[in-house]
Amino acid sequence: MTLRSFLSTAVLSAGALFMFSGCSPKSDQPTVGVCFETLQTEYWAESFDALRTELESHGFAVIEAISDGDANRQLSQIKNFLVRGVDGIIVAPKDRQSIVPAIKAANDAGVPIVCYNRPPAEGDHQTVTVVADNFALARDTVAYLVEQARQKGGKYRAAILIGDLGDENAVNRREGFNAALAGTEDFIEVVARIPTEWNQEKARAGLVNALQTHPDINFIFTSSDFLLPSISSALQAQNKWHPHGHADHVLLGGLDGDATAYQLILEGYMDATGVQDLYFEAEQSVQALLKLQREEPVEARILDPGFVIHRDNHEEMAGRTWGARVFARNQAQ
Amino acid sequence: MVRASLSRALLSDYFILGLAGVYLLGMAPAVPGLLSPLNLANLAEIALPLMVLAMGQTLVLMTGGIDLSTTSNVALCSVIGGMIMSGADEVLAGSALAMPVGVLAMLATGALVGLINGLSVARGGIPAFMVTLIGMLLLSGLAVRLTRSLPISDLPDAFVAISGTAGVALAVVLPVLVVGHLVLSRTVAGAWLQSVGQNAAAARVVGIPVERTVMLAYVACGVCSALAAILLTARLESASPVLGQRMLLDIVAASIIGGTSLFGGRGTIRGAAFGAILVCVVTNSLDLVGLTFAVVMLSKGAVILAAAALDAFRSRLLAKAEGSA
Incomplete structure (x- = not known):
């Protein structure tokens, strides 16, 4: 590889990243960050799509983050949402313990956060969990x-x-x-x-x-x-x-x-x-987020009764x- | 003239730091919050453990080996520390000794794993790839077995505070990096490491204790894994048998981006630390942009591939520079 071709590649890569960065939502539109541990099963992929559809129907722009099974990465991604100044967060936690610092960070920033499908460990942090029974x-x-x-x-x-x-x-x-x-x-x-x-x-x-x-x-x-x-x-x-x-x-x-x-x-x-009635869960997650934003009372755990x-x-x-x-x-x- | 300056810049350790800086400044107008104090603190939080891990990996790569077990070592150290420190019915629940004993146990575990790896490679003559690949499986299995897959919570507040502010974590990591840098660049041990990696047979002929040098590199890598485990466990406020599982590619990438040769004999701690910063800056900016998961993975892969190409190019430049000297 010559110096010229290396520099050309670097310039092209930077340009491509710049173009990708143009995909971010408009600044005046309310934004919700949705962070999932994985999209590797049908359930998670369909849940993600249902949440996106539900959020967009309420006028939210959606920023997505997938943690690929890494709790440390999930915490960073949620902190990134806070840096972006999102108006709410919906997270499918990697596990019940490691999500706690992320919830605390959102609480400290005054950003409502809803846990989708997996409840966090108990503590003095504030969140709403929507989960199947x-x-x-x-x-x-x-x-x-x-x-x-x-x-x-x-x-x-x-x-x-x-x-x-x-x-x-x-x-x-x-x-x-x-x-x-x-x-x-x-x-x-x-x-x-x-x-x-x-x-x-x-x-x-x-x-x-x-x-x-x-x-x-x-x-x-x-x-x-x-x-x-x-x-x-x-x-x-x-x-x-x-x-x-x-x-x-x-x-x-x-x-x-x-x-x-x-x-x-x-x-x-x-x-x-x-x-698991994931359309119900998606709807309830967004409803909980809206109530938290309006500072209305909402139950800490919303159960999806599902059916057989x-x-x-x-x-x-x-x-x-x-x-x-x-x-x-x-x-x- | 310009070409010569560019070549000099490419060969410098600071090139990668400069690249990270240029990348940050270049992306800042397009990525909201990239240069905000909050994000810079986040960046420090994610970069510090990676810097330590990249330092350990660099020492091993310099010997011509590789440590694939480093992330499993992180998980095992996390679990051992968690079991000792947790207030939830664990060994030293509620005791003032919980934190110091837990931290020491984590460091000792990391060092022990490094020693076993080093002995197997240096004395046993087993290829490093095989030893540490098997180590990765065994250590992961042990961490899962000890915890039955359950994360361990209720860690002492003083321990969690290690990662509470970037300043404390930096105070832990910076001295380690400085000492590592000085040992590698200013001491006989550093020169031995380089010689062993360049040509082990020749190093043996001139009286360098090759086996001992290789063993020490693996032990140092193990201690670095333990240190990273301390930072990551404190950050997540819980110990986990799968902690750091997905970091291996980032660790090796940071070392190589920092100028460490995969063939041994070349590398610096400063370069590895700068490589870690670049990896974290790229990951952080891609996440902040809000790209889809697939695009983030593709972009990150492209950056790491570009770094590998850069390494090949730098090696060629270095060989040319040495040839003309």
Whole structure:
């Protein structure tokens, strides 16, 4: 590389950055910073789009920041929002502890902040959290599976794929699973509790191991639908991937309500999933932000009750299921 | 004449600092708040841990090795410190000794990990890439195992205050960088490090203790990881088994942008620190602009690639300068 070509590259790069910088919102438009830990699952990507749409419908410009799973970066990004002088912040925290300094920084700057989907650790900081009722959703989804098992008869060996236990949502989903199975010990035995740390590879490896140790597992609950590809892959490898009606069908339930889950319910491979109503959550997050801006009272935690979609009600519930919308969009493309 | 001046500027450590300054001033009109005191304080907060980590990596790169385990070492040190200091039923909950013991334990953990890496590379003869890649997996696994993936909170106020203001963190980092710079540029140990990286066999022939020099470089890198863990843990007010997990590329990039050769034998602490500043300035400005995640990643990748190209160009200039001397 010659000195001339190096300098040309440097000048072109600086020019490109300058052009990108022209994409920032107009200074007179109220602005909200939206910071997500990740966009790597359908749920987060669709949530981000729903929040953007909701905010724009209220006249806000949106600045986005994705932390790529890095709590330190998330804190910097929220401080950057404050430097930009945003009028509000909506954040999907990396974890409940590390988000606290970011909330404190927003509080000190007098900028309202709403936590989306993950509650922060308790303390004297001020924020509003909009989150699904994970315990009830998991409990009701598993209760549907239990009812199916009861109707079919026989003995069941169950496995649960557990999320990252640093995430309160994962803990509540596990507790919901446990609550639904309480009193069913006469016909359902939990033989595998598989830690996934919200990681597809770990989920697949854990389930493969569990199926080798307990080849008679016939009841599975996943704490998140984004792990379904790992489950279908592991079950197919063991020749246990059959739709409802087949003698060896494995009862399968999940939580989130993504497009894969919706498709698997349509095809009969999955029995039920608890749907987080992310459009409701996005709307409530923006409403909470507006109330905080107007200094009106607002509850510290707003629960999305969600609902269970299953084989028997999917036609009725499809319109409210975000995964069904994504599925329809994917089919149209 | 102009060409000669430009060449001299390119070979100087201060070129990168100048580049960061020009970049900041050039972007300031287009990036709201870039030069505001609040943002400069934010920049200091994110740059200081990276400067320390880049210093450690530079010492190892100079020996011709690499430490891929440095971010996992950060996580492990964070967890060990958190377990000792946390007021939530941990080892020294509520005790006045919690902070000093916790900090010492973090530094000792970092040094121990560095020693094991150094012994494996220098005495065991195992390639640094393999040793530290395996170390990365083992240390990460250990950090997750110790905490069962849960972050540790309720750290002493005095510890959290380390990162409370950029001034305190700077008072911790600056002496370390100055000492590192002086050791590398003004002492026999620094000269040994350079010689070992340039040609280990020749260094051995002239009586330089090659193994000991390599081991010390890894130990110093481990201590730098611990120091960064202290700053990052205090900043987030919690210890985490995944702390710093995504920083490895930034660390290596900062070292290389600062003029450290990936092939060993060349590098300065000053250059690494300036490289870290440039990486942070670019990241910070891209975030402030509010670009989409994909564009931020693409832009940052392009800058790091440009830095690698610059390194190749500087190496060629240096070789030419040495050839004509």
